[in-house]
Amino acid sequence: MNVSKRVSLVPSSPIRKLVPLADEAKKQGKKVYHLNIGQPDILTPSVFFDAISHHREPVLKYTHSQGDPNLVRAIQRYFLQDGIHFDFEDIIVTTGGSEALIFALTTVADPYDEILIPEPFYANTGSFMNQTSIVPIPVPTKAETAFHLPTKEEFESKITPKTKAILLTNPNNPSGAVLTKQELDMVTALCLKHQLFLIVDEVYRKFAFDGKKSISIGHIEEAKEIAIIIDSVSKRYSSCGARIGSVQSRNKLVMSSILKLAQARLSVSTVDQIGAAKLYEIGDAYIEDVRQEYLRRRDIIVKHLLQIPGVRYEIPEGSFYMILGLPVLDAEDFTKWLLTDFDVHNETVMLAPAKDFYRTPGAGLNQVRLAYMLNCNELEKAMEILKQGLQVYQSLKK
Amino acid sequence: MNVSKRVSLVPSSPIRKLVPLADEAKKQGKKVYHLNIGQPDILTPSVFFDAISHHREPVLKYTHSQGDPNLVRAIQRYFLQDGIHFDFEDIIVTTGGSEALIFALTTVADPYDEILIPEPFYANTGSFMNQTSIVPIPVPTKAETAFHLPTKEEFESKITPKTKAILLTNPNNPSGAVLTKQELDMVTALCLKHQLFLIVDEVYRKFAFDGKKSISIGHIEEAKEIAIIIDSVSKRYSSCGARIGSVQSRNKLVMSSILKLAQARLSVSTVDQIGAAKLYEIGDAYIEDVRQEYLRRRDIIVKHLLQIPGVRYEIPEGSFYMILGLPVLDAEDFTKWLLTDFDVHNETVMLAPAKDFYRTPGAGLNQVRLAYMLNCNELEKAMEILKQGLQVYQSLKK
Numbered sequence: 001m002n003v004s005k006r007v008s009l010v011p012s013s014p015i016r017k018l019v020p021l022a023d024e025a026k027k028q029g030k031k032v033y034h035l036n037i038g039q040p041d042i043l044t045p046s047v048f049f050d051a052i053s054h055h056r057e058p059v060l061k062y063t064h065s066q067g068d069p070n071l072v073r074a075i076q077r078y079f080l081q082d083g084i085h086f087d088f089e090d091i092i093v094t095t096g097g098s099e100a101l102i103f104a105l106t107t108v109a110d111p112y113d114e115i116l117i118p119e120p121f122y123a124n125t126g127s128f129m130n131q132t133s134i135v136p137i138p139v140p141t142k143a144e145t146a147f148h149l150p151t152k153e154e155f156e157s158k159i160t161p162k163t164k165a166i167l168l169t170n171p172n173n174p175s176g177a178v179l180t181k182q183e184l185d186m187v188t189a190l191c192l193k194h195q196l197f198l199i200v201d202e203v204y205r206k207f208a209f210d211g212k213k214s215i216s217i218g219h220i221e222e223a224k225e226i227a228i229i230i231d232s233v234s235k236r237y238s239s240c241g242a243r244i245g246s247v248q249s250r251n252k253l254v255m256s257s258i259l260k261l262a263q264a265r266l267s268v269s270t271v272d273q274i275g276a277a278k279l280y281e282i283g284d285a286y287i288e289d290v291r292q293e294y295l296r297r298r299d300i301i302v303k304h305l306l307q308i309p310g311v312r313y314e315i316p317e318g319s320f321y322m323i324l325g326l327p328v329l330d331a332e333d334f335t336k337w338l339l340t341d342f343d344v345h346n347e348t349v350m351l352a353p354a355k356d357f358y359r360t361p362g363a364g365l366n367q368v369r370l371a372y373m374l375n376c377n378e379l380e381k382a383m384e385i386l387k388q389g390l391q392v393y394q395s396l397k398k
Numbered sequence: 399m400n401v402s403k404r405v406s407l408v409p410s411s412p413i414r415k416l417v418p419l420a421d422e423a424k425k426q427g428k429k430v431y432h433l434n435i436g437q438p439d440i441l442t443p444s445v446f447f448d449a450i451s452h453h454r455e456p457v458l459k460y461t462h463s464q465g466d467p468n469l470v471r472a473i474q475r476y477f478l479q480d481g482i483h484f485d486f487e488d489i490i491v492t493t494g495g496s497e498a499l500i501f502a503l504t505t506v507a508d509p510y511d512e513i514l515i516p517e518p519f520y521a522n523t524g525s526f527m528n529q530t531s532i533v534p535i536p537v538p539t540k541a542e543t544a545f546h547l548p549t550k551e552e553f554e555s556k557i558t559p560k561t562k563a564i565l566l567t568n569p570n571n572p573s574g575a576v577l578t579k580q581e582l583d584m585v586t587a588l589c590l591k592h593q594l595f596l597i598v599d600e601v602y603r604k605f606a607f608d609g610k611k612s613i614s615i616g617h618i619e620e621a622k623e624i625a626i627i628i629d630s631v632s633k634r635y636s637s638c639g640a641r642i643g644s645v646q647s648r649n650k651l652v653m654s655s656i657l658k659l660a661q662a663r664l665s666v667s668t669v670d671q672i673g674a675a676k677l678y679e680i681g682d683a684y685i686e687d688v689r690q691e692y693l694r695r696r697d698i699i700v701k702h703l704l705q706i707p708g709v710r711y712e713i714p715e716g717s718f719y720m721i722l723g724l725p726v727l728d729a730e731d732f733t734k735w736l737l738t739d740f741d742v743h744n745e746t747v748m749l750a751p752a753k754d755f756y757r758t759p760g761a762g763l764n765q766v767r768l769a770y771m772l773n774c775n776e777l778e779k780a781m782e783i784l785k786q787g788l789q790v791y792q793s794l795k796k
Contacts (some may be wrong), residue, residue, distance in 0.1 A: 001593055001624065003655045004508045004562075013463070013661035044458040052669055053451040060442040060639035065411070095493050095641065098663035110402045111509035111531045127662035133509045133531060164402075195399055226399065241458035241668030243493065257401045263411035264525035265496035269667040270639030271450060 009130040011123065011356065021339040022350050030343050033382035036352040038173070038321070038371050042238040042290055045282055048275040055274050065262040067093025067246070068273040074280035075231070075246050081284075084218035090250050092258050093268050097203050097232035097245035101128050104228045104247055107257045108197040109134045109164040115199075116158050116166045118149060120323060120357035120364055122173045122201070137163070138359045143325055143367075146314035147175035149183045155190055165197035166190070171204040171214055174357045174369040175323045176316025178208045181215055188223040197254075198223055201230040203245075204319035206287045209295050212317050224250045235320075236287060237279040243269060244276040294320045297372035297379055304383035308390060322370050323354055327394060331355070331368045334393055342392060344385045351386075407528040409521065409754065419737040420748050428741055431780035434750035436571070436719070436769050440636040440688055443680055446673040453672050463661040465491025465644070466671040472678035473629070473644050479682075482616035488648050490656050491666050495601050495630035495643035499526050502626045502645055505655045506595040507532045507562040513597075514556050514564045516547060518721060518755035518762060520571045520599070535561070536757045541723055541765075544712035545573035547581045553588055563595035564588070569602040569612055572755045572767040573721045574714025576606045579613055586621040595652075596621055599628040601643075602717035604685045607693050610715050622648045633718075634685060635677040641667060642674040692718045695770040695777055702781035706788060720768050721752055725792060729753070729766045732791055740790060742783045749784075 022032050066072060072091050079086055094100040101124075109115060111133035117125065119138035129136045137158050141147045149155075155166070166187055170179045191198045200217040208214035217227040232245035249255055298316060305311055310327030328334045332353035342348055354367035374382055420430050464470060470489050477484050492498040507513060509531035515523065517536035527534040535556050539545045547553075553564070564585055568577045589596045598615040606612035615625040630643035647653055696714060703709055708725030726732045730751035740746055752765035772780055 001595065001649070001651075003505050003651055004511075006508055007505045007655040007658065010655075010658045010662065012658055016463075016661060039457075039459055041457060043456050046454075048458065049454050052453075055450075056444075056447050058441050059437075059439060060446065060637045061437055062638045065414075095497075095667075096663065099493075102663075106529050107401050107405045110404055113402075124662045124664070127658070131504050131659055131662070197399065239458045240460045241665065243665070243667045251399070253399075253401055257405040257408075260405065260408045260410055260525070261529055263414060264408065264522045264529070265494065265500075266522075267639065267641070269493075269641045269670050271669050271673075272667050275669075 006130055006133050010127045013123070018335060018339070018350070021336060025339045025348060029346060031347040032339070033347065033349045033374060033378060033385065035370050035374070035382055035386070036350045037373060039240060039373060040235060040238040041373050041375065042293065044238050045279060045286060047278040047282065048239060048242065051278040052271045052275045055271055060270055062267040063270050063273060065267055066259060067091070067268060068270070068277065071273045071277040071280070074277045078280050079218060079248070082216065084216055086218070086248055086250065090248055090255055092247050092255065092262050093273060094245045094247055094262070095268050096234065096243040097201065097230050098124065098128070100230045100232070100245045100247040101125060101201065102132065103258045103261050104199045104230065105129060105132045105134055106261060107254055108199065108228070112162065113164045114160060114162045115164060116155060118168065119360060120147070120174050120354060122169055123356050125167065125169070125201070126359060135162070136359055140360060140363070141175070141177070143312055143314065143323065146317070147172060147177040147323065149179065149187065152186055152190055155187070159194055163194065163196060165199055167199040167201070169201040171208055171318030173204065173319050174321045174354065176319050176321050178212045178214050178318040184215060184217060184220050188220050188226070191226050192222065196226065197228060198226045199228045199230065203230065203232040203235055206236055207291055207294055207320060208318035209298060210317065214318055218248070226251065228254060233276050233279050237282070238290070239276070239279060242272045242276055244272050294372065296376055297374070300376055300379050301370060301372055301383060304387060308387045320372050323367050324370055325367050326390065328366055328397070331366050335368065337393055338389050342389050344388055347381065347385055349382045349385050349389065404528055404531050408525045411521070416733060416737070416748070419734060423737045423746060427744060429745040430737070431745065431747045431772060431776060431783065433768050433770070433772070433780055433784070434748045435771060437638060437771060438633060438636040439771050439773065440691065442636050443677060443684060445676040445680065446635070446637060446640065449676040450669045450673045453669055458668060460665040461668050461671060463665055464657060465489070465666060466668070466675065469671045469675040469678070472675045476678050477616060477646070480614065482614055484646055484648065488646055488653055490645050490653065490660050491671060492643045492645055492660070493666050494632065494641040495599065495628050496522065496526070498628045498630070498643045498645040499523060499599065500530065501656045501659050502597045502628065503527060503530045503532055504659060505652055506597065506626070510560065511562045512558060512560045513562060514553060516566065517758060518545070518572050518752060520567055521754050523565065523567070523599070524757060533560070534757055538758060538761070539573070539575070541710055541712065541721065544715070545570060545575040545721065547577065547585065550584055550588055553585070557592055561592065561594060563597055565597040565599070567599040569606055569716030571602065571717050572719045572752065574717050574719050576610045576612050576716040582613060582615060582618050586618050586624070589624050590620065594624065595626060596624045597626045597628065601628065601630040601633055604634055605689055605692055605718060606716035607696060608715065612716055616646070624649065626652060631674050631677050635680070636688070637674070637677060640670045640674055642670050692770065694774055695772070698774055698777050699768060699770055699781060702785060706785045718770050721765050722768055723765050724788065726764055726795070729764050733766065735791055736787050740787050742786055745779065745783060747780045747783050747787065
């Protein structure tokens with residue numbers, strides 16, 4: 001008995017497929033510094049646990065399919081603080097950013113329709129397209145232009161009658177690029193011209209560096225009818241285990257359509273919503289502290305990269321990821337070798353081979369994605385090990 | 399700008415679309431007895447709240463995509479207590495039974511493939527098929543045979559090269575039918591003969607009455623390679639707001655495929671999983687008390703129905719729903735009328751028109767679904783109001 005073609009197309013999680021090698025290294029007593037995973041180590045604000053610890057109700061009921069009204073209003077205020085007005089019904093709470101993405105994809109495209117997506121891109125977004133039978137059409141971005149958007153012409157060369165939307169992640173996972181107003185204006189004009197929806201995953205919006213402002217597509221008035229924004233508490237409040245995200249649009253047909261999908265699955269976790277509503281009340285000082293911490297870590301990475309010959313990168317502008325070009329032919333082979341054959345005083349590092357963030361065959365083979373989820377001390381050590389590992393590996397391959 | 403065809407096909411929630419009329423009635427000071435909704439009123443076991451109130455962790459992390467191992471093992475024990483053995487990797491925790499259904503559908507069928515489903519059926523299952531672009535093929539069941547399965551021949555007449563699975567809900571929502579071993583054997587043989595998967599939604603499995611045993615498809619050895627079981631804590635432990643369900647199968651390809659879908663969406667709510675693991679430890683005495691309570695309510699309904707001329711029904715064998723044929727032409731019109739134009743001492747009842755549980759045009763027009771989620775006292779009053787309402791409505795329509 002065969003399973004469906006669409007589920008066969010869904011790739012195994014790139015983040016998790018090398019885990020057995022890391023587990024084996026740990027079993028042998030090695031310490032493994034994880035530069036591969038996007039699970040923040042920042043403390044979760046205690047208000048989350050406080051709120052749920054006090055929650056009792058006689059019957060733990062379904063909440064509204066749209067979301068607990070308290071949480072919807074908290075999300076509404078979050079956007080309004082940045083000058084973005086959403087009506088109450090322009091917001092639907094979802095089970096993580098994941099469900100928000102699946103809802104948006106299902107709503108804008110039918111099976112075998114196409115969605116343009118700058119490459120490299122978040123691997124799970126590709127999986128969500130596969131499972132909803134949408135064809136992801138990668139539009140390559142380049143290391144030389146710091147993974148900023150391709151030109152209008154490059155996008156247009158990929159548009160066909162089957163194209164239904166463009167999907168952006170801003171700030172970007174895996175590249176760290178933060179889009180400029182000009183770029184957002186260009187894509188908006190393009191979408192309006194070709195009658196495409198514009199889905200923007202903004203879960204890293206608060207994490208932009210060097211005075212760069214991360215502009216929401218909600219700020220672009222012209223995109224009002226076409227923009228669908230994906231958000232989540234996971235990264236901003238270091239609350240990945242609270243599966244709370246949201247989808248926002250001022251297009252009323254889009255929202256009434258997504259509400260039908262939300263009604264079919266009844267509701268989102270009651271207690272997670274109660275905790276998340278409190279997270280939204282924390283205020284910007286907390287988020288600014290977290291941003292500063294990620295900035296310190298980025299700077300440590302960049303400092304070390306300056307001392308590693310042959311690596312290719314641009315200083316990441318936001319999120320907490322970057323793409324690093326390595327002076328090797330096969331970054332996955334190097335990643336495996338670090339786990340199986342290398343250590344410095346019984347310590348090694350784990351990377352995420354970047355080819356899994358590409359769908360264009362052969363792209364990104366020499367690249368890895370770095371996530372800076374380690375504290376500054378550990379990050380210093382991890383980068384030193386990476387540098388030494390690269391030296392040894394290169395000498396072996398000569 | 400148009401949304402996708404598939405999202406356009408998803409119906410508005412039948413349970414919720416008459417809510418504005420009920421809200422208006424309440425605004426006018428009427429008390430509305432809800433016989434329309436499947437939200438249990440049984441107290442949620444306090445162990446759920448106890449467990450989550452004690453849960454603190456420095457960082458609220460993603461759990462394993464398969465589910466918290468403690469919860470997976472608890473689910474494994476739940477099935478084993480009834481003589482059903484699942485390997486650890488045969489179980490994946492999901493965000494409610496809803497996600498379990500979506501995962502199963504996506505895994506067995508591609509867009510425009512067909513799945514046979516006895517009708518009437520849970521309306522949201524139809525929505526999940528629409529959103530995954532699967533074509534639901536209703537196989538009618540009849541009130542005269544207490545909504546038990548159609549014959550083998552009736553199923554076979556609907557099988558085409560596009561048929562990929564049969565989907566059953568046992569015990570049934572909305573009809574209350576509990577399938578016999580003979581029926582499960584028949585469907586299993588049929589699926590094996592035609593190489594179809596057999597998805598069985600068993601979220602009401604513990605609620606069977608009159609000495610009828612609700613048999614899991616997990617008990618049918620021959621179905622081992624084709625059966626996919628949907629489960630959920632929502633109804634069994636009156637914990638709808640804890641979005642915890644699970645999908646089970648002994649088919650390793652099915653489970654490795656579903657695991658890829660689970661990995662893409664990262665994980666299920668951490669705190670809900672911690673609470674749910676405790677629910678599974680409560681034991682059968684709690685569940686038996688709940689079953690007895692639903693049985694008492696069913697008997698109150700049946701007692702009242704005996705006194706209402708012209709209604710058509712079979713005594714429901716399980717779950718906490720039943721289909722009731724009314725001596726009216728249009729049950730939705732009657733439902734609206736009860737809310738807008740009728741009361742007994744300023745009280746009325748709300749029903750769920752059953753036509754939304756059918757996809758065959760014109761089917762179920764004179765039927766409603768009753769859910770017995772009211773305590774015995776309120777149920778007595780609600781049934782008396784229904785009886786009087788029917789009398790008045792019939793005299794008006796003469």
